[in-house]
Amino acid sequence: MSDRILKTADAIREATDQVMAKDPSVYVIGLGVPQGAGGTTNGLKQKYPDRILDTPTSEAALTGLAVGSAIAGLHPIVHHDRVEFSLLAADQIFTQAAKWNYMFGGGGPVPIIFRIVIGRQWGNGPQHSQALYSLFGSVPGLKVVVPSSPAMAKGLLIAAARDKNPVVMLESRWLYGIKEEVSEAMYQVPLDKAQVVQQGSDITVVGYGDALYTARQALELLGEHKKRVELIDLVSINPIDHATIHASVQKTGRLLTVDTTNGAFSVGSEVISKAAQSRVGFVDAPRGLAAPDVPCPTPPSLSEFWYPTKVTIANAILEMLGLPRIDLQLPFEELHLPPTTTL
Amino acid sequence: MLLLRVAEEELVQLYLDEKLFSMVHFYVGQEAVGVGVCSQLNPDDKVLSTHRSHGHYLAKGGDLKRMVCELLGRSNGAARGKGGSMHMIDKSVNFVGSTPLLGSAVPLAAGVAFEEKYNKKGGVAVGFMGDGASEEGVVYETYNLAALYELPLLLVIENNTWSVNSNINERRGKKYDIATIAKGFGLPYLRADGNDFNDVSTKAAELLKGIRAGGGPAVLECLVYRHMAHSTPLMDDKQGLRREDTLERRLERDSMKLMRAELVKAGSTEAEIKDLEEATRREVREAIEFAKASPYPQQEEMFTDVFYE
Known part of the structure; x- marks a missing residue:
């Protein structure tokens, strides 16, 4: 096995190390970042002692300080270990950083990266695993990306460090352990482009983050029909690359979106809405697969039914293609433990 | 101070004439604070401000014409x-910006101070806030964070006792004491008479000396009068709110009245002061005429500047 097979967390760590080595204005701030932040900053405190900063448990102040320092010319990476904690700094993210250049008529760049973790994992429950994608996606002035693989996480973080605007990277902790060959080079993944993961003829499936990962697994259940699916990774949810989606649906005539969060006001709803308004030539009603509109429950006996699985995604595809459903019971490990798959 | 007062006096009329379509929070009465603090700053020092921003902007040397243009929504305004009105900026004089969400500029000012220290520039950042904003949680968080990082930061609380229409006595426990709070965070703290330029500038200088010597952040509280209502250039005495800070008392302690007395004591004649007032008023009226003749933004500009290119 190549020694360049990295986990997502290691790929993020490598990107952080590389941008810090290249740009002295980059520093990392957040509660516990010197201790590793889920592996994404391991060892960096030793290498950059003055630029990996622990903080008081004061999300609003530490985020505001980072935004202020970005206005003054630095390029901070702010780490919030749960999206819920970032809400304590909502004023600084949504109202200060996102509006600064606009409200001052070109007041100047706010180069800042918000690395915010979506805490999907067994036992985390209603207040530790919210996936508030659409909240961030709906605010003008933020660029919002959601990596679905180690190599993508690295390239997006490097691109974010080159950008002069606030970039939010919503990281599904569910994917921290998946592995992939990652180039050692300092490469960038564009912050505003969807990626066609697989070309196909009869149905367009759109996902992002852990939903994209699960959709990818679902394709393996489709046998000969796999090749009929065009799989699109949104990569960015602010802006959404509608042109890529519409071009695909124009070809396939069918659209399925997958969200690993509540369906109401979801990214999938936005994708379907824009596609419907663009006269892309549907042959069947578009469909959105998402979690039910209730909080994510804590016990595995309930959360099993909350997240879309590769089986529910595969069955939605099969139904839309007029094919019989499959019946497959997933083992406990696959339903509730974060994957360690190599892509 | 005179420019600050005269500018807003003239702007009142524009507001009443419905020429000024921006929410306004007038600084009338509080001029000695902005000018007193900024008189002790170097050009390289940075200032961040609040919704009540005109005074801080002008005191730091912000361009008058660009301010008036901004208030009239013209495309050559500051923003x-x-x-x-709530979004003043003039980077050429290191007025970093003003932002109206209460307390929001305080951690931003800490961030600007952080950059000064990070890049070893040697400057100081000043964050202004009102007594209302000083009650926000993020401000208490910033006291600790700024102390932890030993930032070159001066936080100025302009205590006019009003948060919109809520008086300080309705908002704080009987034993609330900002001096004790500052001490608890380990921050040097001084209280100044915010109507008195000399008192403000002397105490700001003392705190700034400690900050520049590497002593970390400090807090200056200035007791002032907000002459007008929260967000219109009108008096709100008739609403029966001003039980303690009556108009009579405010005028008695008015910052401009005290400054005028100082000038006379220092040898200025009434005629000289009057000439200065008239020259200032002419300058402001010129700026207003300039603004009225300036163009509005084009419709396409709605879509520019969402991101920095």
């Missing part, structure tokens, strides 16, 4: 007409 190219997109911000209005």
Whole structure:
């Protein structure tokens, strides 16, 4: 096995190390970042002692300080270990950083990266695993990306460090352990482009983050029909690359979106809405697969039914293609433990 | 101070004439604070401000014409007409910006101070806030964070006792004491008479000396009068709110009245002061005429500047 097979967390760590080595204005701030932040900053405190900063448990102040320092010319990476904690700094993210250049008529760049973790994992429950994608996606002035693989996480973080605007990277902790060959080079993944993961003829499936990962697994259940699916990774949810989606649906005539969060006001709803308004030539009603509109429950006996699985995604595809459903019971490990798959 | 007062006096009329379509929070009465503090700053020092921003902007040397243009929503305003009264900026004089969400500019000012220290520039950042904003949680968080990082930061609380229409006595426990709070965070703290330029500037200088010597952040509280209502250039005495800070008392302790007395004591004649007032008023009226003749932003400009290119 190549020694360049990295986990997502290691790929993020490598990107952080590389941008810090290249740009002295980059520093990392957040509660516990010197201790590793889920592996994404391991060892960096030793290498950059003055630029990996622990903080008081004061999300609003530490985020505001980072935004202020970005206005003054630095390029901070702010780490919030749960999206819920970032809400304590909502004023600084949504109202200060996102509006600064606009409200001052070109007041100047706010180069800042918000690395915010979506805490999907067994036992985390209603207040530790919210996936508030659409909240961030709906605010003008933020660029919002959601990596679905180690190599993508690295390239997006490097691109974010080159950008002069606030970039939010919503990281599904569910994917921290998946592995992939990652180039050692300092490469960038564009912050505003969807990626066609697989070309196909009869149905367009759109996902992002852990939903994209699960959709990818679902394709393996489709046998000969796999090749009929065009799989699109949104990569960015602010802006959404509608042109890529519409071009695909124009070809396939069918659209399925997958969200690993509540369906109401979801990214999938936005994708379907824009596609419907663009006269892309549907042959069947578009469909959105998402979690039910209730909080994510804590016990595995309930959360099993909350997240879309590769089986529910595969069955939605099969139904839309007029094919019989499959019946497959997933083992406990696959339903509730974060994957360690190599892509 | 005179420019600050005269500018807003003239702007009142524009507001009443419905020429000024921006929410306004007038600084009338509080001039000695902005001018007193900024008189002790170097050009390289940075200032961040609040919704009540005109005074701080002018005191730091912000361009008058660009301010008036901004208030009238013209494309050559400080924020190219997109911000209005609450969003003043003039980077050429290191007025970093003003932002109206209470307390929001305080951690931003800490961030600007952080950059000064990070890049070893040697400057100081000043964050102004009102007594209302000083009650926000993020401000208490910033006291600790700024102390932890030993930032070159001066936080100025302009205590006019009003948060919109809520008086300080309705908002704080009987034993609330900002001096004790500052001490608890380990921050040097001084209280000044915010009507008195000399008292403000002397105490600001003392705190700034400690900050520049590497002593970390400090807090200056200035007791002032807000002459007008929260967000219109009108008096709100008739609403029966001003039980303690009556108009009579405010005028008795008015910052401009005290400054005028100082000038006379220092040898200025009434005629000289009057000439200065008239020259200032002419300058402001010129700026207003300039603004009235300036263009509005084009419709396409709604879509520019969402991101920095």
